[in-house]
Amino acid sequence: MTQTHCPYCALQCGMTVTPGTNDTDGPTVGERDFPTNRGGMCQKGWTSAALLGGDGRLTTPLARDSRAEPLRPTTWEDALDRTAAAIRRTQRAHGRDAVGVFGGGGLTNEKAYLLGKFARVALRTSAIDYNGRFCMSSAAAAGNRAFGVDRGLPFPLPDLADADCILLVGSNPAETMPPFTRWLADQRARGGALVVVDPRLTPTAQRATLHLQLTPGTDLALANGLLHRVIAGGHVDVDYVRARTTGFDEVARVVASYWPERVERITGVSVADQQAAVDLLVRAERAMVLTARGAEQHSKGVDTVSALIDLALALGLPGRPGRGYGCLTGQGNGQGGREHGQKADQLPGYRRLDDPAAREHVAGVWGVAADDLPGPGRSAYELLAGLGDADGVRALLVAGSNVVVSVPSSGRIRDRLGRLDFLAVSDVVLSETAALADVVLPVAQWAEEDGTMTNLEGRVLLRRQALRPPPGVRTDLDVVAGLATRLGAPGEWPTLPRVVFDELRRASAGGPADYAGISYERIAAEDGVFWPCPDDGHPGTPRMFLDRFATPDGRARFVPVEHRPAAEDVDADYPVYLTTGRVLRHYQSGAQTRRIAALRDAHPEAAVEIHPDLAEQHDLGEGNRVRVVSRRGAAEGPVRITDTIRTDTVFMPFHWGGANSVNAVTNAALDPISRMPEFKVCAVRLERCP
Amino acid sequence: MSSLVVVGNGMAGARLVQELLARDPARDRDITVVGDEPGGAYNRMQLSNVLAGTTRSDAIDLAPPEWYAAHDVTLVAGRAVTGIDRAARRVHVGTGGRDGTAAALPYDDLVLATGSDAVLPPVAGLLTGDGLLPGVATFRTLADCVRIDELARTAGRAVVLGAGVLGLEAARGLAGRGLDVTLVQRGRRLMERQLDAEAARTLARSLAALGLTVSTGSGVAGVTGEDRLDGVVLGDGRRLPCDLLVLCCGVRPRVELATAAGLPTRRGVLVDDELRSVGDPHVRAIGECAEHEGTTYGLVAPCWEHARVVADLLADPACGTRYRGSAVVTRLKAAGLELATVGEAHAAGDADDDADLEVVRFSDTARGVYQKLVVRDGRLTGAILLGDTRTVGTVTQLYDRGALLPPDRSALLLPRRAGATEAVESPTALPATATVCQCNGVTKGAIVSAWQDGARTAADVAARTRATTGCGTCRDTVCGLVEWLAAADPDEPAPTRVLDRAG
Incomplete structure (x- = not known):
């Protein structure tokens, strides 16, 4: 029995994995008392051992000479030789930036780190980014500009249980991370208030003290409106604002224009409900503001999070025990995955790639000259949207991401992948993206290898190897090292996770996300270690900002922000809003969960949630097939009639590919700062399928 | 460098300047704002709340004088414009400044945002x-x-x-x-x-x-x-x-300057869809002093739409933005009085004499509730929500968008309780197919089966079925089921209501 963590979301529930005893008996997972999940797990976790079985698993590399042919099994030598040759050929003909790398927020810290190093040192390309751009980047950018650093939750989860009021914006943990909601249940049992902001009356919202069912794309206006009433009512924590922040006056001036009646008309949230939310917040001794993708996945996601941080700052929350602002990270390693260099503009330790001192430090660890490191590259969607262009990427390596399903306006990206000279995909199964590749590399997965993950609290965790990978499978670290060696890259290319982690520690030392004092032994002994942890004697940092913020002057920054409409609003041709999200039984692009019979049977496809009034207008009944059509594409699914959604909005989950893929419909309008696409709102029309 | 002069520093004039700066931060334009009130711009909408004591008077600044200086906008506050010389394109500002002298401001574009005056009623002795x-x-x-x-x-x-x-x-x-x-x-x-x-x-x-x-x-x-x-x-x-x-x-639009300058006026300054004076393309009017298609507005939302349109057009004359009139929503800000009206609900009293008109009403006078929807062609043309404004967000948005109303109009007046899951009086009343644990998809039937297989405590049930191991909210239901099963089984001792860690 091995103590490890769940393969899915950012809660990274502690669990055990026990190998099967014989050929017929598969591995099993068990409960484990860990401080975050306290023995709990959702059905995804309980059934995750089925991922380790042979069903659909790739165990041999695949390759083809042209896309007209089917993929055929080949040897590892051939697959890696082909890939290295394609890289060389492409870079010779089109320059270094013509080869790109696309990573994922589910990869371990070791993999994310080595992938970033590979891009900068072996490929010397600026073209690297990852799917975390689609989930974490807006909160990250807003956190950085307010606090000088971005750690999802700057406090440990148990703090939630003691909060008197939690404002939860755009998050549905009752379905996306069920064991997390035990902390909310404890909080409610203590008499704490929960305010949920969501266009849907989600299972989470059903447990709330107050649900604000706003119009999709109007969270920013609502946040400014709440702050307006906080200021108008004289509830600003003046001493805190004076001692610990800058920029309040300008924010106060901006929100003076967000009086409740105006905000009501923009958001649809009544004046009375706005005031009720403010009353709950200002009456609380300890309050928290938490955001997730519902607030962040917008073309104004960064500004929306800033508005909510401004609210938290005015109430005097961040950097005080039991209070604060936090973002609930989604992907398994959404936090660690954005800290160690697979992001277009970053180096390990959450350092900036355009910071000369950071380049010197990391280049020193890597044994190369700082001048040889490329500069910042394009963000995820822009990288993908430029595939095959004269100045774009022409050969792409994908690891830990199923972009065909997970990117917005996905029809366009599928075309773009087709224009590539070469595509190599590392994956556990033949995902929708892997099926398009020239070379497919079968890699090990969570319980088959060691590695660290950083959970939503900034707690670095150890996933341990519980069983051997199937024969024929290699690890991502092996793949990177194999390619780096073939390309004659300078420096070391270790394949043991522990050795890679030790190098990561050195590379991160002195950076904002400093892992220098964290070791596998300490993680195991201490139930995880919170970064920053600069040396072996440092206890780690469960609560950040208690003395100062990570800005040059130590103060948090208020950032004035204005509401603006969604990039695409409803009109006569596309009169209905579409919003997207997750369901209880599936995760991300579904590449893992759709393989598990219990999850697939319980939730076989993406249904379209429609309010009874809207359904009646379209003559749609429960179970009818409906096409959700936007200017970019269409997705089809069965109608699910529910009065938990707004009458002007439909919801569709994003875990499926093909005709059922909602990201064929979503809008790729990007946030100007984070380059986050607007997954959470676009305009559609509904067509009943014949 | 061209010059923009804005006459009036109220809700419309100040908004225009802010909208313009947001579009054109590296602008090639001098901006001067003249306002006859002292100080910067404030939120006139909030004065009722200040008077009522629900909003602090220091919380209504939209743009203090420092803001203009910081954004390189000239603010001439506390002085009145005395005349417009359209031929020379100059605005004359009266005396009263710190230096006591009058001034003439040249303009390429002039925007009148002079607002309204309060009407003095003909009352003797006033x-x-x-x-x-x-x-x-x-x-x-x-x-x-x-x-x-x-x-x-x-x-x-x-x-x-x-x-x-x-x-x-x-x-x-x-x-x-x-x-x-x-x-x-x-x-x-x-x-x-x-x-x-x-x-x-x-x-x-x-x-x-x-x-x-x-x-x-x-x-x-x-x-x-x-x-x-x-x-x-x-x-x-x-x-x-x-x-x-x-x-x-009531108020009366301030049009004396425009009239004196020979610009066409009726109740307000007559403007076209670009909010230009119909008599002079270099002069625009926005806010309460503007009359578009025979309408003047006394609410802030239309005034801000004017500001947005003019800012678009000043920043990019070829942008094609046009003003087409505004939907009118009135919201009363008064403690204990919930009232919203949209459109012209007062006029359409009776559907009898107009076959195309549909009127939906709910009245509960004892509670002070009166609600009315006026519908034409399936779309809302007016509404009154008095005493109960829970649906106001939906109603105003349907009106603003001109969207089709749901076939059952009553939900727009009296909100249904959404997601009303039946209160579980007793878990024993649940059907066997009912899902008890959503997180793990465990039905009541599965729990009964677990009991029959020997699970005798909620913890046993959790170990076998995974029920309660997700979010944990079904704990009480599972405990209740175990108690019910034990009570129904005479051979069993009464169960203890203890859950171990797993539960």
Whole structure:
């Protein structure tokens, strides 16, 4: 029995994995008392051992000479030789930036780190980014500009249980991370208030003290409106604002224009409900503001999070025990995955790639000259949207991401992948993206290898190897090292996770996300270690900002922000809003969960949630097939009639590919700062399928 | 470098400047704003709340003077524009500045955002040589608000003349501060521009319940008092003693400058879809002083739409943005009085004489509730929500978007409780197929099976079925089921209600 963590979301529930005893008996997972999940797990976790079985698993590399042919099994030598040759050929003909790398927020810290190093040192390309751009980047950018650093939750989860009021914006943990909601249940049992902001009356919202069912794309206006009433009512924590922040006056001036009646008309949230939310917040001794993708996945996601941080700052929350602002990270390693260099503009330790001192430090660890490191590259969607262009990427390596399903306006990206000279995909199964590749590399997965993950609290965790990978499978670290060696890259290319982690520690030392004092032994002994942890004697940092913020002057920054409409609003041709999200039984692009019979049977496809009034207008009944059509594409699914959604909005989950893929419909309008696409709102029309 | 002069620094003028800067941060344009009120721009919409004491007076600044300086905008505050020389494209600013001199400001583009003046009713004795009789105030500007606030500190009885939105807000605010308030209206009903007769009656009853006296159909004929107000004489001859009279008799667009400059005006300055004066392409008018398609507006939302359109056009003359009129939503800001109206709900009283018109009404006078939807071609053309505004967000958005209404209109008046899961009185009443644990998809039947297989505690059930191991909210139901199963099984001892860690 091995103590490890769940393969899915950012809660990274502690669990055990026990190998099967014989050929017929598969591995099993068990409960484990860990401080975050306290023995709990959702059905995804309980059934995750089925991922380790042979069903659909790739165990041999695949390759083809042209896309007209089917993929055929080949040897590892051939697959890696082909890939290295394609890289060389492409870079010779089109320059270094013509080869790109696309990573994922589910990869371990070791993999994310080595992938970033590979891009900068072996490929010397600026073209690297990852799917975390689609989930974490807006909160990250807003956190950085307010606090000088971005750690999802700057406090440990148990703090939630003691909060008197939690404002939860755009998050549905009752379905996306069920064991997390035990902390909310404890909080409610203590008499704490929960305010949920969501266009849907989600299972989470059903447990709330107050649900604000706003119009999709109007969270920013609502946040400014709440702050307006906080200021108008004289509830600003003046001493805190004076001692610990800058920029309040300008924010106060901006929100003076967000009086409740105006905000009501923009958001649809009544004046009375706005005031009720403010009353709950200002009456609380300890309050928290938490955001997730519902607030962040917008073309104004960064500004929306800033508005909510401004609210938290005015109430005097961040950097005080039991209070604060936090973002609930989604992907398994959404936090660690954005800290160690697979992001277009970053180096390990959450350092900036355009910071000369950071380049010197990391280049020193890597044994190369700082001048040889490329500069910042394009963000995820822009990288993908430029595939095959004269100045774009022409050969792409994908690891830990199923972009065909997970990117917005996905029809366009599928075309773009087709224009590539070469595509190599590392994956556990033949995902929708892997099926398009020239070379497919079968890699090990969570319980088959060691590695660290950083959970939503900034707690670095150890996933341990519980069983051997199937024969024929290699690890991502092996793949990177194999390619780096073939390309004659300078420096070391270790394949043991522990050795890679030790190098990561050195590379991160002195950076904002400093892992220098964290070791596998300490993680195991201490139930995880919170970064920053600069040396072996440092206890780690469960609560950040208690003395100062990570800005040059130590103060948090208020950032004035204005509401603006969604990039695409409803009109006569596309009169209905579409919003997207997750369901209880599936995760991300579904590449893992759709393989598990219990999850697939319980939730076989993406249904379209429609309010009874809207359904009646379209003559749609429960179970009818409906096409959700936007200017970019269409997705089809069965109608699910529910009065938990707004009458002007439909919801569709994003875990499926093909005709059922909602990201064929979503809008790729990007946030100007984070380059986050607007997954959470676009305009559609509904067509009943014949 | 071209020059933009904005005359008026109220909600419209200040908004225009902010909108313009947001579009054009590296602008190639001098901007000067002239406002006859002292100081920067403030949120006039919030004055009722300031008077009522629910909003702090320091929380209504939209743009303090420092803001203009920081953004390289010239603010000429506290001085009036005395004339426009359209031939020379100059605006003349009167004396009164720190240097005491007049000035002439050249412009390439001139925007009139002069707003409105409060209307003074023809009431005998209102004016003295120095202005309004002490104790009498209009309610339009921050200075007015400060004056009323000061008077209210010592006054005991107040009369508010005019029962429009502003009059109601002022009356409610003063009553909330403990004054004995009478609301006087010359017309027959309250909020004549927004309400029909029954809504007005319902509102009057609600006001009475809040301790306000309402007197309609009379108006004020005169005021009494030598050096300061001591009473008013109503139109029917009755005298009401009072020491504060607030005049909320409507507003009149300020068009004197435009008229004097020879620009075409009626009620307001006549403008086209680009908000240009129909008589001079270098002059625009926005806000309450503008008249577009025969309409002037007295609400902030249209004024801000004007500002947005003009900012678009000034930043990029070829942008194609046009103004097409505004949807009108009126929201009353008064504690204990919930009221929203959209469109022209007051006019369409009866569907009988108009076959295309559909009227949906709900009235519960005992609770002070009156709601009405006016529908044409399946779309909302007007609504009144009085006393219960829970659906106001949906109703105003349907109106703003011109969207088709749901076939069942009643939900727009009385919200249904969404997601109403049946209260589980007893888990034993659940059908076997009911999902008890959502997180792990465990049905009641599965729990019964687990019992039959030997699970005797909730922890045993959790170990076998995973029920309770996700979010944990089904714990009570699972415990209840275990108790029920034990009670139904005579061989079993009573179970202990203990869950281990797994549960």
